[in-house]
Amino acid sequence: MNDLVLNNGVKMPQLGFGVFQMDQADECQRAVEEAIGVGYRLIDTAATYGNEASVGRAIKNSHISRDHFFITSKLWVSDFQGDKPTEAIDRSLKQLGSDYLDLYLLHMPYGDVFNAWRALEQAYHAGKIRAIGVSNFTADQLMNLELFNDVKPAVNQIEINPWNQRELLKRFCEQQDVQVEAWAPFAEGQNHLFTNPILSQIAQAHQKQVGQVVLRWLMQRGIVTIPKSVHRQRMVENFDIFDFQLNADEMKMIESLNLRRSFFFDPRDPAAIKSIVGGGRPGANQD
Ligand SMILES: NC(=O)c1ccc[n+]([C@@H]2O[C@H](COP(=O)([O-])OP(=O)(O)OC[C@H]3O[C@@H](n4cnc5c(N)ncnc54)[C@H](OP(=O)(O)O)[C@@H]3O)[C@@H](O)[C@H]2O)c1
Secondary structure, eight states, X not given: OOEEEOTTSOEEESBOEEOTTOOXXXXXXXXXXXXXXXXXXXXXXXXXXXXXXXXXHHHHHHTOOGGGOEEEEEEOGGGOSTTHHHHHHHHHHHHHTOSOEEEEEESSSOSXXXXXXXXXXXXXXXXXXXXXXXXXXXXXXXXHHHHTSSSOOSEEEEEOBTTBOOHHHHHHHHHTTOXXXXXXXXXXXXXGGGGOHHHHHHHHHHTOOHHHHHHHHHHHTTOEEOOOOSOHHHHHHHHOOSSOOOOHHHHHHHHTTOOOOOSSOOTTOHHHHHHHHTXXXXXXXXX
16 A cells, blocks of 8 residues: 655555445445455545544444544535534534544635635644645636645545546646545446446456556556445455556556546536535536
């Protein structure tokens, strides 16, 4: 397992486990317990997923010391105003049964972003959060936040997968020393990702599965990622990506799959913003 070092010196595992769309408390707890058993230590949840308490129970049941985990959660836009961010951070901590978070993100770049960010800064200085970051921010939004605040985001969690590779935004984040983290690394299987002929050909050459090739491609690009699965066999498969290497030709073949579009939402699209802020689920297929 690779660890990366964030811009404030905090170490973050490069591969983790996402729990979006695990709505049933017992299913989420069981999946996280299995993921911990497989070896995952980075768990990515969010207040809006409604499953922080299940994640907290799974961590507690593991009897593994808290400092071996890297727990990420996210602040939802309805909690960006007034005193709400501070209350929401405390609520996340309580749900997770922890007195600190490893990483806390502004989930979306909408609403009272500056107020929310300053609450995250305060919690960071108070030692409640080891690193603070953002999600779904574009380059201009990131620069605006950086220029008018004290703490630079440590992470930008954005959609990245073979269909939507975000090369320009990735490069910008790297120039700013902001770690890129990929959500929906498999595009949730959209556009027949798991049977794509090019990915299948590369997988066959390495005697690996398509999902493993996609995760390996992300690792080799220096990106953190958090694949989700409720199936133990897939958790094992998604974790078993450190014993092979894609060569330059294979990396180029994957690069050629870039459609430069999302199968979920475009964060700059006014209709998408209205839907997300109005209660649409971030990352859930909007089609
Ligand atoms: N910041 C944001 O706005 C945002 C948005 C979306 C997601 N996220 C985070 O990113 C995480 C990952 O994204 P995601 O859950 O949307 O999508 P994803 O990881 O791209 O895809 C998950 C889907 O792929 C299937 N799958 C997983 N491993 C597989 C394998 N080896 N072979 C075949 N199918 C496989 C899963 O099915 P099964 O579960 O049935 O195995 C599930 O349907 C989320 O869980 C969440 O933590 C963040």
